[in-house]
Amino acid sequence: MLTPDRVVTTTCPYCGVGCQVDLLLKDGLIYRVNGRFDNEINRGSLCVKGRFGYDFIYSPDRLKTPLARDAHGGYYDITWDEALNKVARNFERIRQQYGPDSVAFLTSAKCTNEENYLMQKLARGVIGTNNIDHCARL
Secondary structure, three states: OOOOOOEEEEEEEOOOOEEEEEEEEEOOOOEEEOOOOOOOOOOOOHHHHHHHHHHHOOOOOOOOOEEEEEEOOEEOOOOOOHHHHHHHHHHHHHHHHHHHHHHHHHHEOOOOHHHHHHHHHHHHHHHHHOOOOOOOOO
């Protein structure tokens, strides 16, 4: 059996359940994913996506930095600070011009409950709208 160089504990990215996983890395690459037994969420079990669905990490098409559109419709790399500032400025411009209810937020079942909670705080507390929904509501 391969001995890992490093073990990274994290939350599975596939749904909002919050299963805890250990990523086993060798030479900087994930070669195995184990469910963690020391938590109440998944108690060591993982679904097939959580166990085997990490090949997207190494896709050559994966974006690794934010992109901005230039005047000709092309894209160029920007920093995370630049991207977040651009989004914040545009949210504020739209809110000022059209009112807070001109903006809506859609959250995801792939986010944790905490991330979904923060999104509704952004919508209600910062933008001033109740226009927020979730893709997995019943």
